[in-house]
Amino acid sequence: MERDETRIVERARAGDGEAFRELVERHGSRVFRLAWRLTGDEETAEDAVQETFLRAYRSLGRFDGRSGFGTWLHRIAVNVSYEILRQRERRDDRGEGPIDLPSPEPGPDRRALSVEVERTVRSAMADLSPLERTAFVLRHFEGRSISEICDQLGLRPSAGKQAIFRAVRKLRRVLEPLVQTVRSHEASQ
Amino acid sequence: MKHPSDDDLILFFYGEAEDAEAIRRQLEASPELRARYETLREVLEAVDDGPVPERGESYGAAIWARLQPRLPERRKPAGWGSFSLDLRWAFAGLAAALLLVAGFVAGRLWPRPEARVAEGTDGRERILLAAVADHLQRSERLLAEVANAGTADTAVLDAERAWAQDLLAANRLYRQSTRQGGRPRLAALLDELEPFLLELANSPLEPTGGELEDLRRRVEEQALLFKVRVVGERLDQQQTL
Numbered sequence: 001m002e003r004d005e006t007r008i009v010e011r012a013r014a015g016d017g018e019a020f021r022e023l024v025e026r027h028g029s030r031v032f033r034l035a036w037r038l039t040g041d042e043e044t045a046e047d048a049v050q051e052t053f054l055r056a057y058r059s060l061g062r063f064d065g066r067s068g069f070g071t072w073l074h075r076i077a078v079n080v081s082y083e084i085l086r087q088r089e090r091r092d093d094r095g096e097g098p099i100d101l102p103s104p105e106p107g108p109d110r111r112a113l114s115v116e117v118e119r120t121v122r123s124a125m126a127d128l129s130p131l132e133r134t135a136f137v138l139r140h141f142e143g144r145s146i147s148e149i150c151d152q153l154g155l156r157p158s159a160g161k162q163a164i165f166r167a168v169r170k171l172r173r174v175l176e177p178l179v180q181t182v183r184s185h186e187a188s189q
Numbered sequence: 190m191k192h193p194s195d196d197d198l199i200l201f202f203y204g205e206a207e208d209a210e211a212i213r214r215q216l217e218a219s220p221e222l223r224a225r226y227e228t229l230r231e232v233l234e235a236v237d238d239g240p241v242p243e244r245g246e247s248y249g250a251a252i253w254a255r256l257q258p259r260l261p262e263r264r265k266p267a268g269w270g271s272f273s274l275d276l277r278w279a280f281a282g283l284a285a286a287l288l289l290v291a292g293f294v295a296g297r298l299w300p301r302p303e304a305r306v307a308e309g310t311d312g313r314e315r316i317l318l319a320a321v322a323d324h325l326q327r328s329e330r331l332l333a334e335v336a337n338a339g340t341a342d343t344a345v346l347d348a349e350r351a352w353a354q355d356l357l358a359a360n361r362l363y364r365q366s367t368r369q370g371g372r373p374r375l376a377a378l379l380d381e382l383e384p385f386l387l388e389l390a391n392s393p394l395e396p397t398g399g400e401l402e403d404l405r406r407r408v409e410e411q412a413l414l415f416k417v418r419v420v421g422e423r424l425d426q427q428q429t430l
Contacts, residue, residue, distance in 0.1 A: 028248050168233070169195075176232055
């Protein structure tokens with residue numbers, strides 16, 4: 001699979017459009033998942049997917065193959081999503097309001113609490129700063145080490161750690177009461 | 190080891206504590222610390238609750254369909270790529286001139302749309318078309334600025350980026366509304382405009398000269414500025430009738 005992909009990347013670098021299409025089809029869903037986690041919004045994530053592959057295509061000549069293509073693409077997707085988050089923050093600062101995050105429809109009663117947790121998580125994630133959100137998503141969902149995150153975002157190790165600590169503190173502030181409610185609900189059943 | 194702080198517990202949860210073994214021993218020894226850690230763990234595990242929106246098996250093909258028209262041409266060893274730069278510009282100029290003539294002839298021969306507008310357009314459609322006309326004129330000014338910009342001045346780029354962000358949000362809305370309102374050609378133009386707005390809106394904070402040049406070249410090659418100008422002016426004229 002890996003050697004196979006190396007050959008596809010080589011063909012794409014040589015200008016073979018079909019080969020690049022194959023790479024898009026292989027990695028598209030993974031890039032979308034990452035972008036969605038980072039941006040928290042489907043439409044914005046779709047934009048990030050497009051921008052990621054566009055930049056990858058333009059930069060193929062600079063891809064040296066030291067890391068896998070997927071790893072390289074991951075880096076581009078993180079940077080693109082991070083830039084989008086920062087631009088969104090600047091737009092919000094100008095008073096244009098955040099992008100509405102679709103909240104899930106309330107489910108049946110027995111699911112109401114977990115739906116509430118899910119809604120609260122999304123809302124709490126939306127309140128993180130771009131740096132906090134990006135660092136947290138990379139650590140929590142993507143399993144990247146703090147040193148990898150700092151390397152990717154160009155941060156000092158202490159700054160990367162602090163971004164994650166701040167994110168967890170903010171999430172904890174809004175989620176802890178709910179988690180306790182869920183716990184006591186489960187204990188009563 | 191000192192009593193672990195919340196930050197130490199966060200690092201421990203992620204397997205990045207400097208002295209994980211010492212924290213483990215303290216957790217075993219202290220019910221209070223264990224309770225604190227359990228609450229933290231429950232909160233962090235709750236963050237996993239959100240499902241990622243599903244994308245079907247054909248998602249890769251859908252990305253490609255939207256992406257392909259935006260991809261810059263790869264230089265081929267012979268043919269178009271071997272032309273000198275001057276010759277290529279000459280060809281581009283000729284193509285633009287032909288497009289201009291074709292646009293003029295088409296404008297003269299095709300039935301004038303304003304008759305239809307005057308007969309069948311209700312107030313809502315008029316408002317929509319007026320808004321789209323205004324949107325196209327603002328987009329035209331942005332495209333003209335991009336096409337004519339000589340240098341990669343950061344302040345100018347910042348302003349263009351913010352401008353494109355505004356236009357992008359409006360463009361999506363108008364594209365959907367015009368399609369739903371039975372204006373497929375207008376929707377198609379907005380469709381064509383959108384990748385450029387998207388690219389400008391999400392352009393890197395410090396784009397390279399090559400990236401900017403590439404964008405300008407594509408604006409010119411697709412005659413986008415010209416199309417936006419013509420359609421925008423036509424819509425505007427319809428509104429003033």
